[in-house]
Amino acid sequence: MTNFPSRLSRAFALAASLLAATSLATGAAHAQDAEGIVVYNAQHESLGRAWIDAFTKETGIKVTMRQGSDMQFANQIIQEGDASPADVFLTENSPAMTLVDGAGLFAPIDADTLAQLPDNYRPADGMWTGVAARTTVFAYDKTKLSEDKLPKSMLDLADPNWKGRWGAAPAGADFQAIVSALLELKGEEATAAWLKALKENATPYKGNSVAMKAVNAGEIEGAIIYHYYWFGDQAKTGENSKNVALHYFKNEDPGAFVSVSGGGILKSSQHMKDAQAFLKFVTGKAGQQILKDGDSYEYAVGNGAESNPKLVPLADLDAPKVEASKLNSKKVTDLMTAAGLL
Numbered sequence: 001m002t003n004f005p006s007r008l009s010r011a012f013a014l015a016a017s018l019l020a021a022t023s024l025a026t027g028a029a030h031a032q033d034a035e036g037i038v039v040y041n042a043q044h045e046s047l048g049r050a051w052i053d054a055f056t057k058e059t060g061i062k063v064t065m066r067q068g069s070d071m072q073f074a075n076q077i078i079q080e081g082d083a084s085p086a087d088v089f090l091t092e093n094s095p096a097m098t099l100v101d102g103a104g105l106f107a108p109i110d111a112d113t114l115a116q117l118p119d120n121y122r123p124a125d126g127m128w129t130g131v132a133a134r135t136t137v138f139a140y141d142k143t144k145l146s147e148d149k150l151p152k153s154m155l156d157l158a159d160p161n162w163k164g165r166w167g168a169a170p171a172g173a174d175f176q177a178i179v180s181a182l183l184e185l186k187g188e189e190a191t192a193a194w195l196k197a198l199k200e201n202a203t204p205y206k207g208n209s210v211a212m213k214a215v216n217a218g219e220i221e222g223a224i225i226y227h228y229y230w231f232g233d234q235a236k237t238g239e240n241s242k243n244v245a246l247h248y249f250k251n252e253d254p255g256a257f258v259s260v261s262g263g264g265i266l267k268s269s270q271h272m273k274d275a276q277a278f279l280k281f282v283t284g285k286a287g288q289q290i291l292k293d294g295d296s297y298e299y300a301v302g303n304g305a306e307s308n309p310k311l312v313p314l315a316d317l318d319a320p321k322v323e324a325s326k327l328n329s330k331k332v333t334d335l336m337t338a339a340g341l342l
């Protein structure tokens, strides 16, 4: 009991020094927040720009955007580790998110941000969030194929009947996300067999737009792409899609896969408050409205958020149920390499 007062005063001294340290740290964080945040944007440049400009206009927070692709940035972030200059990472597809999450580099997303989305558009661990979505489609030459001639399932394209008649962009993250869904839904053996048939039957193109152009030009009868390439072209001149229509596989087919675009915050961020505010904005009313009104033609995923009325509603796509966080990009690139596609 005799040393109680001195213990007490030590405790006070400790509390006081903690308080001082905290306010110093807060002060420092505040000063850094004033510099703004860095976003590694692997989403389409125009969509990333639209979100960032609207966010800066509303909050005054400066954002520096760096443009790249899903896997390029995911690997870069992993290499940079704690020294990464990125505060936020935005992707087109979720496998790149899962890769960074698996490396333990994300900070938990604020609960009020996660609450803005239904739980099928975000991973259970809450370490990143969906920001938008896109659906797989078969873009076909409507001058050559009538509806009764269309494949019932994406897996039907493995049939020798389809040899030389279809295409895809196998090197891209978009297509690889579709393969990762196939892997999750049908397993390794079925996926390897489908990829082998793809190698034999399909023409590889550099990107979804190029594959759609090839359909439009009559080089191939159809291509597996994402829906928004067609809508985007139609909204402009339609010159790369005038002969093209979209076939939605529905029926929970692997070809009806809806891929979730992700947003994550690096745990090494020195601007945590602003980074969290950015993802809250993107997944909130104003950010999701940009998907409805802008020219991305990607789906909005926020609670109650509407997508562009030109799109087939998300709820009508009858997409297969795939947990985004289970999509395995490593296994997919291994299988695609083994099939001679990469």
Ligand SMILES: [Fe+2]
Pocket: 044, 092, 174, 208, 226
């Ligand atoms: Fe894309």
